[in-house]
Amino acid sequence: MIKRLNIKINSTTKLILLLVLVAIVFVKCMDNTANKTIATVGFNDFAGSEACQSCHQDIFKTHTQTAHFLSLRKATAENIMGSFETGKNEYFYQPNLKIVMEKRDSGFYQVVYFNGEEKKAMKIDMVIGSGTMGQSFLSWRKDKLFQLPITFFTAANQWSNSPGLPLNKVVIDKPVTSRCMECHSTFAQSISGPPLEPMDFDHQKIMYEIGCEKCHGAGQKHIVYQVQNPTVKTGKYIVNPAKLSRQQQLDACALCHGGNIKKTQPSFGFTAGKNLADYFVIEKGNDEVVKNGNVDVHGNNYGLLIASKCFKMSADLTCNTCHNTHENQRGKKELFSQKCINCHNTKAADFKTPTHVQVNDIEKNCIDCHMPAQPSKSIAVKLQDEDVLRASLIRTHFISIYATENKINKPLKNGKKLVKK
Numbered sequence: 001m002i003k004r005l006n007i008k009i010n011s012t013t014k015l016i017l018l019l020v021l022v023a024i025v026f027v028k029c030m031d032n033t034a035n036k037t038i039a040t041v042g043f044n045d046f047a048g049s050e051a052c053q054s055c056h057q058d059i060f061k062t063h064t065q066t067a068h069f070l071s072l073r074k075a076t077a078e079n080i081m082g083s084f085e086t087g088k089n090e091y092f093y094q095p096n097l098k099i100v101m102e103k104r105d106s107g108f109y110q111v112v113y114f115n116g117e118e119k120k121a122m123k124i125d126m127v128i129g130s131g132t133m134g135q136s137f138l139s140w141r142k143d144k145l146f147q148l149p150i151t152f153f154t155a156a157n158q159w160s161n162s163p164g165l166p167l168n169k170v171v172i173d174k175p176v177t178s179r180c181m182e183c184h185s186t187f188a189q190s191i192s193g194p195p196l197e198p199m200d201f202d203h204q205k206i207m208y209e210i211g212c213e214k215c216h217g218a219g220q221k222h223i224v225y226q227v228q229n230p231t232v233k234t235g236k237y238i239v240n241p242a243k244l245s246r247q248q249q250l251d252a253c254a255l256c257h258g259g260n261i262k263k264t265q266p267s268f269g270f271t272a273g274k275n276l277a278d279y280f281v282i283e284k285g286n287d288e289v290v291k292n293g294n295v296d297v298h299g300n301n302y303g304l305l306i307a308s309k310c311f312k313m314s315a316d317l318t319c320n321t322c323h324n325t326h327e328n329q330r331g332k333k334e335l336f337s338q339k340c341i342n343c344h345n346t347k348a349a350d351f352k353t354p355t356h357v358q359v360n361d362i363e364k365n366c367i368d369c370h371m372p373a374q375p376s377k378s379i380a381v382k383l384q385d386e387d388v389l390r391a392s393l394i395r396t397h398f399i400s401i402y403a404t405e406n407k408i409n410k411p412l413k414n415g416k417k418l419v420k421k
């Protein structure tokens with residue numbers, strides 16, 4: 001029996017070897033083109049931001065202070081912003097239905113009580129959100145992740161309902177999709193088939209922060225090369241966005257700042273340097289929709305920016321023209337205004353409009369007038385003692401002329417008619 005089988009294998013071995021060889025040659029030939037669109041990275045291709053520290057110390061140091069770096073973390077006392085103190089740790093849906101945030105020996109929990117009786121305790125396993133606006137919380141159930149019903153809302157320093165969930169009942173099964181993880185972390189290894197959502201994730205293979213490799217591609221190969229070739233002064237096997245095309249530079253940010261784009265490939269397939277359109281259906285920026293304020297400011301900096309005249313009428317404006325994402329530049333209006341002035345000469349005669357002349361320190365703040373903070377439609381929460389939803393305020397990236405006295409900040413049809421020249 002065994003002998004016969006051996007003979008059989010031997011007789012087909014050559015054919016199999018030949019087929020394998022053909023397959024290898026085929027894959028190698030495809031490599032250059034196919035690699036760009038369908039090759040996927042795995043957990044082992046990543047080194048983690050800490051591994052970049054030894055050679056890129058300054059960037060590492062400032063990057064750890066950014067909202068990107070803090071966007072997905074393990075649930076520790078240090079990382080959770082809300083209070084667990086009695087009196088400050090409850091959220092009522094109805095007089096007899098509440099959730100209490102509790103610190104227990106085994107960790108932090110959101111606990112549902114009905115008529116004073118404990119119904120369900122849900123462990124807080126991860127914190128999502130740097131806390132600039134707020135933090136939501138994720139909980140493992142086997143290998144799936146769920147978003148917990150209560151969110152911390154920073155502006156009010158209070159617990160609130162999670163955005164988008166019903167106001168009068170507790171929803172405990174809002175799934176966390178791979179897309180959610182794709183926007184808030186560097187990598188999460190799925191262990192279920194790509195078409196299945198919600199996905200199963202490998203608990204041990206989640207790269208928590210939005211780290212270096214999200215914008216530079218997986219770095220293991222780069223590190224091995226630079227370590228083995230310490231005299232080489234150029235970087236190899238790593239993406240420098242500055243060397244990409246304008247669209248690719250924008251794509252590297254639009255993956256997560258492009259609003260509601262729809263994926264056509266499994267999550268985590270796109271990496272910096274590739275073309276986003278090969279992985280997502282991207283809504284064409286419709287100027288009328290943007291001007292009428294129907295694009296949500298949440299998450300769609302890209303859609304809003306590309307509708308702006310600054311973008312359309314200049315050749316190389318990208319997100320990186322204004323932002324240095326290695327640093328936390330939040331609130332630095334003067335620094336950002338300098339970026340405007342690099343293109344808009346404030347000394348030129350045609351800049352001296354009545355409005356501009358009225359402003360004394362004009363070089364310090366172009367931002368509040370031309371990129372006003374607007375209420376988000378999707379990030380709005382119900383606070384315990386308020387009747388209407390409280391929206392997060394987010395800077396619009398539709399750079400334009402706004403009626404500053406108008407609270408909703410709708411752009412005027414024709415800004416120039418505001419003042420008589």
Ligand code: HEC
Nearest residue numbers: 047051052055212216219223226227233234235238239240
């Ligand atoms: C052993 C040292 C070493 C480590 C570790 C290292 N790099 Fe580098 N890297 C270099 C050197 C050397 C250069 C070339 C000089 C420069 O641009 O700073 C470079 C260049 C770069 C560049 C610019 C490439 C270009 O084409 O201009 C990027 C981006 C980069 N590294 C990112 C990373 C990231 C991300 C990590 C961690 C995953 C990392 N590096 C880890 C040594 C290292």
Ligand code: HEC
Nearest residue numbers: 067068071129130132182183184210252253256319323330
């Ligand atoms: C993996 C998805 C992802 C990518 C890629 C990404 N961002 Fe972000 N970005 C986020 C998320 C999520 C936040 C909100 C983080 C938080 O507060 O928890 C954010 C926040 C920001 C902020 C606000 C920082 C602050 O202090 O509040 C800026 C500015 C920003 N991103 C710019 C960029 C630019 C420019 C690029 C491209 C070079 C980029 N991002 C690429 C997901 C991403």
Ligand code: HEC
Nearest residue numbers: 049052056059060063068210211212215240241242320325
């Ligand atoms: C949100 C995206 C993003 C993240 C995260 C990020 N970078 Fe960068 N990085 C960029 C962009 C964009 C450029 C190109 C900037 C420009 O236009 O010059 C760049 C340039 C670089 C360069 C080459 C130019 C220089 O400044 O020396 C190095 C090296 C580098 N990054 C290392 C890192 C390391 C190390 C980390 C993590 C500690 C990191 N980056 C995290 C977006 C990012």
Ligand code: HEC
Nearest residue numbers: 128129130131132133134135136179180183256257298299
């Ligand atoms: C398309 C990418 C994308 C997806 C998907 C996404 N987010 Fe975000 N999220 C962002 C960006 C970008 C921001 C930064 C604020 C902004 O620009 O609107 C953000 C901000 C947040 C914040 C506030 C962080 C702060 O600034 O304090 C929380 C909390 C949050 N997201 C939770 C979630 C949860 C939970 C999910 C999944 C159920 C999710 N997000 C899915 C991109 C995304």
Ligand code: HEC
Nearest residue numbers: 309310313314317321336339340343366367370399400401
């Ligand atoms: C890369 C160059 C560049 C940068 C940077 C830039 N702009 Fe522009 N901007 C332009 C161009 C080009 C136009 C169109 C021609 C014009 O009106 O001068 C424009 C138009 C405008 C307009 C008129 C918009 C309208 O709808 O009529 C305003 C207002 C404006 N920019 C403000 C700003 C502000 C504020 C900043 C900084 C946050 C900024 N720009 C950054 C290039 C730039």
Ligand code: HEC
Nearest residue numbers: 253257301302305318319322329330331332336367394395
């Ligand atoms: C013309 C300059 C300019 C360009 C280009 C630009 N931004 Fe911004 N961005 C700003 C300014 C100014 C702020 C407000 C900063 C602050 O108040 O801290 C801002 C804020 C943000 C925020 C935080 C919004 C909030 O209110 O929490 C995000 C996220 C962001 N930018 C992402 C991007 C992305 C992604 C791109 C490219 C698609 C981009 N930006 C292009 C100037 C710019």
Ligand code: HEC
Nearest residue numbers: 340344350351353354355356359362363365366369401415
């Ligand atoms: C007090 C609010 C305010 C501030 C601050 C402000 N602008 Fe304006 N800006 C306006 C208004 C209103 C208009 C249109 C009416 C007008 O022409 O007076 C305008 C028009 C513009 C235009 C288009 C017409 C033109 O004059 O070229 C540009 C470009 C512009 N601003 C850029 C800037 C830049 C750059 C800064 C910062 C250095 C800045 N603005 C600061 C309110 C402001």
